[in-house]
Amino acid sequence: MAISSGWPIQPSAPSGAATIGQPVLSIENLSVHIGPARILQEVTLQVPRAGTLGIVGESGCGKSTLLRAVLGILPGGATVPKGAILFDGEDILTDCAATVRGRIGYVPQDPYLSLNPVFRAGDQIFEVMRRHAKGSRADHKAKLIELLRAVQLPDPEAALRKYPHQFSGGQRQRLLIAAALACDPALVVADEPTTALDVTTQREILGLLRQLTVERGLSLLFVTHDFGVLAAVCDRVAVLYAGQVVEHGPTRAVLDDPQHPYARMLLACHPDRATDLGGIPGTVPAATAQPPGCRFHPRCPLARAACAEAPPPMLPLGAGRSVACPFHAEAFARA
Amino acid sequence: MARYILRRVLLALPALFGLILLTFVLTRVIPGDPAATLAGDAATPAQLAEIRARYGLDRPILEQAFVHVRQVLTGDLGSSIFSGRPVMEEIVFRLPATLELTFAAMLLSIGLGIPLGLLAALNHNGPVDHLIRIVSVGGLAVASFWLAIMFQLLFAMEWDVLPLRGRSDLAYGAPPFHTGFYLIDSLIAGQGALFLDSLWHLILPAVTLCLPGLASIARFTRSGVLEALQKDYVLYARAAGYGRFHLAAIYVLRNAITVTVTQIGLLFGALISGAVAVEAIFDWPGLGTYAVQAILSADYKALLAVTLVVGVVYAVINVLVDVLQALIDPRVAEDIR
Numbered sequence: 001m002a003i004s005s006g007w008p009i010q011p012s013a014p015s016g017a018a019t020i021g022q023p024v025l026s027i028e029n030l031s032v033h034i035g036p037a038r039i040l041q042e043v044t045l046q047v048p049r050a051g052t053l054g055i056v057g058e059s060g061c062g063k064s065t066l067l068r069a070v071l072g073i074l075p076g077g078a079t080v081p082k083g084a085i086l087f088d089g090e091d092i093l094t095d096c097a098a099t100v101r102g103r104i105g106y107v108p109q110d111p112y113l114s115l116n117p118v119f120r121a122g123d124q125i126f127e128v129m130r131r132h133a134k135g136s137r138a139d140h141k142a143k144l145i146e147l148l149r150a151v152q153l154p155d156p157e158a159a160l161r162k163y164p165h166q167f168s169g170g171q172r173q174r175l176l177i178a179a180a181l182a183c184d185p186a187l188v189v190a191d192e193p194t195t196a197l198d199v200t201t202q203r204e205i206l207g208l209l210r211q212l213t214v215e216r217g218l219s220l221l222f223v224t225h226d227f228g229v230l231a232a233v234c235d236r237v238a239v240l241y242a243g244q245v246v247e248h249g250p251t252r253a254v255l256d257d258p259q260h261p262y263a264r265m266l267l268a269c270h271p272d273r274a275t276d277l278g279g280i281p282g283t284v285p286a287a288t289a290q291p292p293g294c295r296f297h298p299r300c301p302l303a304r305a306a307c308a309e310a311p312p313p314m315l316p317l318g319a320g321r322s323v324a325c326p327f328h329a330e331a332f333a334r335a
Numbered sequence: 336m337a338r339y340i341l342r343r344v345l346l347a348l349p350a351l352f353g354l355i356l357l358t359f360v361l362t363r364v365i366p367g368d369p370a371a372t373l374a375g376d377a378a379t380p381a382q383l384a385e386i387r388a389r390y391g392l393d394r395p396i397l398e399q400a401f402v403h404v405r406q407v408l409t410g411d412l413g414s415s416i417f418s419g420r421p422v423m424e425e426i427v428f429r430l431p432a433t434l435e436l437t438f439a440a441m442l443l444s445i446g447l448g449i450p451l452g453l454l455a456a457l458n459h460n461g462p463v464d465h466l467i468r469i470v471s472v473g474g475l476a477v478a479s480f481w482l483a484i485m486f487q488l489l490f491a492m493e494w495d496v497l498p499l500r501g502r503s504d505l506a507y508g509a510p511p512f513h514t515g516f517y518l519i520d521s522l523i524a525g526q527g528a529l530f531l532d533s534l535w536h537l538i539l540p541a542v543t544l545c546l547p548g549l550a551s552i553a554r555f556t557r558s559g560v561l562e563a564l565q566k567d568y569v570l571y572a573r574a575a576g577y578g579r580f581h582l583a584a585i586y587v588l589r590n591a592i593t594v595t596v597t598q599i600g601l602l603f604g605a606l607i608s609g610a611v612a613v614e615a616i617f618d619w620p621g622l623g624t625y626a627v628q629a630i631l632s633a634d635y636k637a638l639l640a641v642t643l644v645v646g647v648v649y650a651v652i653n654v655l656v657d658v659l660q661a662l663i664d665p666r667v668a669e670d671i672r
């Protein structure tokens with residue numbers, strides 16, 4: 001593995017328990033409710049070791065909630081009636097999630113709002129390193145400066161002493177990427193990390209994220225509503241609709257030949273962005289009023305009585321693909 | 336930062352100049368005809384004319400205004416119409432008394448208000464939060480003169496644990512004058528017993544005076560902390576492993592305090608006006624009692640001096656608050672043109 005920076009990568013597995021074949025993150029049948037709202041329903045996903053998984057879906061479908069469950073920062077009032085999240089084989093949902101903090105790096109959605117304006121940027125990252133990284137403060141500083149070089153932030157020494165408002169949005173996102181890598185994580189999770197940025201900066205940041213994760217052999221869980229971004233960053237993709245995974249597979253294959261009726265309709269109307277299905281009847285259900293069974297059935301041209309009874313299981317399609325619709329092979333009546 | 340401070344000071348100057356002009360207008364309007372007041376009820380027209388000439392009241396109004404501004408700028412606030420003594424002489428003794436009282440009340444308001452607000456926020460909608468809310472609404476609603484009298488009845492007369500009035504016991508008298516603050520001057524003079532005695536005398540008036548400010552500081556801190564806890568950077572910090580207590584009590588407090596600090600300037604204004612009643616009740620020889628005497632005796636020179644001095648102190652406090660804010664939140668110094 002080519003490593004550009006000067007320090008050795010910490011082995012990402014803490015013990016012999018984790019092996020190369022085992023996914024670094026495994027989400028199993030995860031349901032999350034917030035009060036009466038059933039936000040996620042039986043979500044099952046794996047992030048392969050040193051691989052990238054994208055989660056794509058319209059806004060409000062539960063992408064951020066999924067990441068917050070992984071990070072152990074679900075909002076107050078959230079309950080998890082069902083499921084498990086295994087990180088390196090360790091259940092981080094029921095055990096104290098704090099033990100894995102630092103081993104999961106987080107790149108937030110909005111670089112403008114995610115740094116505290118009244119503290120120096122450097123101090124905020126050092127505080128995280130003090131909690132989770134080995135070594136002394138001097139080691140941390142040397143390492144962070146290396147990382148700021150790696151994310152191509154100009155004049156890293158001076159940057160550490162600046163306050164967040166003294167950086168542009170793109171620079172702040174570079175800082176936050178460096179922060180996400182500061183404790184030698186095995187997994188990086190990123191929540192639409194470029195939505196708040198302009199298009200040119202977006203491309204640079206995505207390239208950087210992709211390059212750094214590949215160079216360092218990191219796994220990446222990446223959330224987006226943008227298919228272009230998805231294709232640029234992720235090997236594999238899971239399509240989410242109203243808190244259910246409807247399709248899962250290699251990015252190219254899913255984008256070129258979607259199988260689930262929702263994915264087919266969505267990609268037909270909006271080939272670049274997951275936004276609402278404009279001309280298609282019905283709307284995304286409110287989180288408090290999810291239909292039973294397949295949550296897409298009220299809008300689905302292939303729906304029949306069975307669809308309202310139980311959530312359809314994921315059907316394997318071969319070549320690492322699966323789809324949550326037994327009728328996916330049928331053509332739409334009016335197409 | 337230095338430029339920011341300079342700019343704040345320069346911005347305060349026009350306000351002070353406006354205050355000088357305003358005092359001029361007020362002193363010419365409020366007492367009616369100052370010459371008539373000076374001369375008394377039985378004055379003849381000739382005596383009135385003589386007084387007008389002596390005090391320059393017969394000059395054109397613009398000239399009078401000019402003379403007034405020049406006198407104030409050179410520190411000459413004139414002599415009391417009542418006692419004939421220069422008002423500055425009186426102010427020098429009374430201002431420190433009032434400042435000692437208001438600063439003590441301010442320290443109590445801030446020193447207790449911030450932790451209480453924080454406690455309420457940490458216990459959001461819990462019993463402690465409700466208790467603090469009830470007490471702080473009470474603190475705002477209860478008139479300080481009523482509270483002062485209740486305190487006197489209980490602590491001084493019923494239980495006799497705190498002194499009833501004054502800045503120190505007659506037996507001790509006043510310490511040699513350096514700053515006019517008894518707590519400081521008694522220490523300079525090495526009079527430990529007097530220091531304790533002054534502190535003892537300060538407790539009831541300062542506690543009475545601090546309550547409304549304490550209530551509003553607690554409320555602002557509470558809402559500031561709760562608001563800051565909703566921010567994305569808190570979510571980010573939680574993902575980085577900050578615990579709940581550390582987040583609320585340390586990490587977010589600095590954000591919350593920026594709002595609280597803006598209140599300190601306003602608080603000072605409230606304390607000064609509250610001091611008028613509190614000083615009168617506790618027989619505290621400060622500017623408030625002086626102002627009351629001046630109003631009752633229509634001593635417009637004294638009133639003018641009190642107004643000006645309070646205005647200057649208020650302006651200084653507000654500049655200090657601005658600087659404090661810039662120290663807490665680095666964006667403040669840069670945002671203002």
Ligand SMILES: Nc1ncnc2c1ncn2[C@@H]1O[C@H](COP(=O)(O)OP(=O)(O)O)[C@@H](O)[C@H]1O
Nearest residue numbers: 034039058059060061062063064065066075287
């Ligand atoms: N703190 C919260 N309290 C209640 N409902 C929430 C909260 N956060 C998110 N939700 C609801 O959960 C659903 C999914 O939100 P989210 O995970 O943010 O979606 P996405 O990131 O895909 O846009 C939405 O319906 C949203 O209204």
Ligand SMILES: [Mg+2]
Nearest residue numbers: 063064065191
């Ligand atoms: Mg989101």
